[in-house]
Amino acid sequence: MAINHTDSGSLLERLSNIPANKRRGRLKIFVGYAEGVGKTCAMLSAAHEEQRDGIDVVAGYIEPHARPETIALIEGLELLPPLDISHKGVVTKEFDLDRAMRRKPDLILLDELAHNNAAGCRHKKRYQDVEELLRAGIHVYTTINVQQIESLNDVVSSIAGFSVYELIPDSIFDNANQVELVDIEPDDLIDRLKKGKIYRDEQAQTTHAHLFTKEKLIALREIALRYTADQLNRIAVKISTQENNNEYYTKDxxxxxxxxxxxxxxxxxxxxxxxxxxxxxxxxxxxxxxxxxxxxxxxxxxxxxxxxxxxxxxxxxxxxxxxxxxxxxxxxxxxxxxxxxxxxxxxxxxxxxxxxxxxxxxxxxxxxxxxxxxPDTGQSFYKNPKYTKTPELSLVDTVTTVGIMGFCTFIGLWFQFLGFKESNIITVYILGVLFNAMVTRGRLYSAVTSVLSVLVFNFFFTEPYFSLQAYDSGYPVTFLVMLSASFITSTLTMRVKEQARQSSQKAYRTEVLLETSRKLQQAKDTSAIIYATAHQMVKLLDKTIIFYSVQQDTLSEPLILLKEESAVDPLTYTGREERAVAEWVHKNNKRAGTTTDTFSTASCLYHAVRGGDTVFAVAAIVMAEEDSLEIFEKSLMIAMLGECALALEKERLNEKQKEISMQIQQEQLRANLLRAISHDLRTPLTTISGNAGILIGNSEVLNEEQKKGLYTDIYDDSLWLINLVENLLSITRIDKGALNLNLQAELLEEVIAEALLHINRNSEEHTIHTVLDDELLMAKMDTQLIIQVLINLVNNAINYTPCGSLITISARRENHRVLVEVSDDGPGISKEAQAKLFDMFYTADNIRGDGRRGLGLGLSLCKSIVNAHGGTIDVKDNVPQGTVFSFTLQAEEVTVHE
The missing domain is CATH 3.40.50.620 (HUPs)
Incomplete structure (x- = not known):
């Protein structure tokens, strides 16, 4: 398969299929001091041993050196097909990282750790491929020469006589879990070269012959032995530090x-x-x-x-x-x-x-x-910079300079008319040069003003007047002092201006960072934290910022904040390929994008907003056709993202704390419910069982009226239990969020009639009226739930009013809502009790003496059901006496079919 480096294809699909694994793989590096010492053969031999032990081994990429020993050792191992990269008509074979991630073996072999990948690969360096494999939990065996370690490059180059451009950072080598030095005597290595076992091509042997001298090989071998020993010592120090649970202390x-x-x-x-x-x-x-x-x-x-x-x-x-x-x-x-x-x-x-x-x-x-x-034979360490900017000419600055010179000349002529000495006039011009340096930009106008001040002074104020000649022999010294003073004052002024500008810029950036900390502390939720951070980053960097928050381990839709006067379509930077880079940063907890070695062709620079190993968001800075970030800007940006990560972590902890508090409240609710049920269920069940026992044991003794009384008590207690269980089940459904509303347009008259069929048997002792403004009044509701609400409200009126009371159920339309009221003319409810009526487990005093039968769930359930319908429920006094319960529903128009 050949791909073009400018078209990465379905990158998002390829990345989405990569498995995530929090367990990090182990890295083993086979190190040699020169080509041909046998690193690849040692790696392949170790791989065969692992395979015999049942380890799933795959050869990811082995350099095709065409050496018989290497080819023989590859046999028996699964060889991963290479990725063909086409660039400018040249096809290059590279390691296929995506295929390896999908294959996901236990151990993968990768030759030449310091290899530079071809343009079009995900990473510029192969060691970055290895890092991604390790993060995915795949163990890696790889090879490297000692001259390819970054910090040793200069030392080895001075020995070998040439520089190596394929290098790895020391951290990769230092953090390896195991390092094995593949050693061979220099004489044996030179003999292998002569026999063609290293380079089969005679021209290649001739080209590299200067490296394979005994003196150079001995020096390289010594460096490899010493550096490998140092690495083993570092591993020992790290293990000792971890066991002692303290950091390695040093004052250096x-x-x-x-x-x-x-x-x-x-x-x-x-x-x-x-x-x-x-x-x-x-x-x-x-x-x-x-x-x-x-x-x-x-x-x-x-x-x-x-x-x-x-x-x-x-x-x-x-x-x-x-x-x-x-x-x-x-x-x-x-x-x-x-x-x-x-x-x-x-x-x-x-x-x-x-x-x-x-x-x-x-x-x-x-x-x-x-x-x-x-020491170094190259250029100076602090070399003089080469300037790219040419002096900028400005019409405003030019007019300002001419105006200042004219004004100074006018003052000088006035001083001359008043008889002042020439030294006073010189001071005027020096002040003019100083003022000009303050109000103009660039050193050009300061230099021009310094020269002009001398020439104008010579022209107007030295004899012969109105010429550039001077009769007095002391005038050249005067001109030189005047020019020097002008240059010094203008230079110092420009320097102070530049320092003030830099100080102001740094103060502004620092203020942005402090303001960010303040805003993050005031942010109320995750979205507010991310928006505040993105807004502050735009202020700091003056670049378009894109934020992807992490929700349920996936990236959300991007938040885009454009810089001022930006004419670029932000959708350009949120396409599939750019989002794929953000996904990679989220999964790997590493930065990527432009100015980095990973996805360097991307238009944005992506940073993970992380707290430890957890990624809370991904921030993207649009860098298209713009310079890279300055050092100070980059430091502040990283600090800002760190503040954002702390705020997001704090918010996440607060949410978990709220969940724990909610669980505690639910447990308390269950405990209260069980305590209430243990009392309220025991009494009706005891009554039912006692009355049933009397009927069974004394049926012949009891007359019909007594039997009817016992039957009635059993029936009433059973209905009360049924109503209690229905309320409990509804409360449980609502509490668990499992209440699914089946909203339909229903006639209020039919719903009220259905509810009255299931109310308390004691309703016969009360007068119940139904009043509707319109017989065709309809509302959108879940019928069974609203019937439950009406039953609870009517039963509540029956239980808390004396016999013969009037209970009225009314409904009328108010704009787009339907208002339903259940009123009575009973003794009423106090203001204090009205404020608590809809709280769970609250029960008011019952003058009828059966207050024992009440868990305080009915009205709380009504409130939950009505709120779920998008309505409101309320209680108020009935004039002149009694109580009115009311709730609202969404009105529905009546459709008449002709």
Whole structure:
């Protein structure tokens, strides 16, 4: 199968079929010090042993070296078909990650861990494929040469005589569960080369012959042995630390200074090795100057590469702003308690006007910190930046400059008329230069104003007047001092303006972060938290932000917040392919998208909003045709996403706490219900059983009137129990959320008539009337439930009013609602009792003496049923005497068919 790197096809479907597994796989690396030592053969031999033990083994990708030993060992293993990537007419065979994830063996073999994948693969590096396999719970065996470890690249390159461009971060090697060094004597390796067992092609043998010298192989072997031993020691330290339940303590803090120079890579690798050797903290510091934004695109790319390298090697990235680079480094080092500073050697010669060079200044400012200078034959570590911006001309600034010069000249002529000395006029022009630097943008106008002030002063105020000549021999010195003063004042003013701008920008960004924390604390739910975070990210980055919240382990529909004056259709960044990247970030808890090595062709940069191993949301920053994030912006954004994760985690914990509280309340409700039932059921059941016993044992003695009385009592108690059970069942259904309404349009007259057939037998002792405004009055309802409501309300009126009372059931239409009322002329209910009537288990006093028969469920059930219909239920006093219960339903029009 061949795919084009610009068309990833059904990426979403392929990712959705990938199994998720929280158990992480184990990684074993076979390490060699050179090509041909037998890494692949050792890996294949170990795989055969695992297969004989019943392990499901698959060869994911084995480099086709055409070596007989390797080919023989591949036999008997399942070989995964490679993925054919077509790019510019060239087909390249690569490891098929999606197929491997779907196959999901116990163990997979991958040759050449440091391999760079072809354009069109999900990841740029094969070690990233391995990381995804490990996260999916698949064990991996892989191979690598020692010169492919990032921090050793410079050391090995100086020995081998060439640089290796396929590298892996030290963290991959350090975090391996097992490392096996595949060793062979250098003489035996050279003999294998001569016999054609490493490179069958004679030209390849000739090309690599310079590497296979005994001296170089011995040096590479020593490095491999030492580094592998260090890795085993790190594993032992990690195990010991975990067993003791404390972190490895160290006071060493290594600081490496970054720049856009290519030589920074060597300095970063050296600092990483030092941090690893001293078991210290590792920080990479970048000093941002006013000229940073004006460097060339090439320098920007080198700077991003250096920052990414430092991150890969485990450095914490930090940035400060200032023109005095040594001073900023020293100040940060003192504040952060840095013990060692690593910098590159500066090739800049000390100028005649400079008191000391960069290293001397840094040493003087930080005398108690060890400073390590890494020699390099390349460019200067702190090289002078190449500016890409040409001086910007502005009509407003040009008019302003001319106006200031004209005004200064007018003041000068006035001073000359008043007889002031020339020194006073010079001061006016210097003030004009200072003011011009304050109100114009760019250094061009400040420089032009400085020169113009000298020329205009010479033209108008030195003899001969109105010419650029000067008779007095002291005037050249005056002009030189005036020009120097003008340049110095304009330069200082521009510097203060730039520092104020930077301070204002940082203050704004910091204020956005603080405002985010405040808004997240005020957010009431998950959607409010996500919206607040997205809104603040737009303010911080001035980019379009897309948020996918995680609901039930799946991504929800995206929340899109556009930056101001954005004319881009946001749907462009929420298509299937972009959503697939967000899904991958959610499943793998890793960042991806543009400016990364995973899905680098995407239009957005995706970050997981995570708390530990839990992903709460995925944030996407639209980066299409825009520069990458600045260091300070990126740090604040990560901090902001961390705040969002904490807020979402807190909200999730609150929801769980509410669920627990609800469960506790339900348990209390069940306990109260059982206590109430144990009393209220016992009495009617005892009455029923006692009356039945009397009828059975004394049927011949009892007369018909006595028997009828006993039958009536049994019947009344049975009806009461039936009504109680119906209420209990309805309460249970509503409490569990299993109440499914079957809404239909029904005639109120028929529903009321049906309810009156099932009311209390004592209704014969009362007068019950039904009053309807319209015989065809209809409402939308679940008939059985509304009948239950009417039965409960009428029975309540019967139980709580004396014999002979009038009970009226009325219904009328009010706008789009139907109002149903059940009123009586009984003794009424107090205001205090009315406020509690619809609470569960509340029962009012019954003057008839049968208050024992009441769990307080009837009116509570009525309220739940009416609310489920979208209506309201209420109680009020009846004028002049009694009580009125009322509830509303949705009205329905009567349809007449002709």
């Amino acid at each position: 803090h290594i600081l490496v200074c970054l720049s856009s120079a290519a030589s920074s890579q060597k300095v970063i690798r050296t600092a990483a090795r030092m941090a690893d050797a001293y078991h210290g903290n590792f920080t990479a510091l970048f000093v941002e100057t006013p000229e940073t934004k004006a460097i060339t695109p090439k320098d920007k790319a080198e700077l991003r590469g250096n920052l990414r390298l430092a991150e890969q090697l485990g450095a914490q990235i930090a940035s400060v702003y200032g023109e005095d680079i040594p001073g900023q480094i020293a100040e940060y080092a003192k504040t952060s308690k840095v013990s060692k500073i690593v910098i590159g050697r500066s090739n800049n010669k000390k100028r005649w006007f400079a008191k000391s060079n960069f290293v001397d200044k840094l040493t003087a400012l930080a005398p108690n910190i060890d400073i390590y200078i890494i």
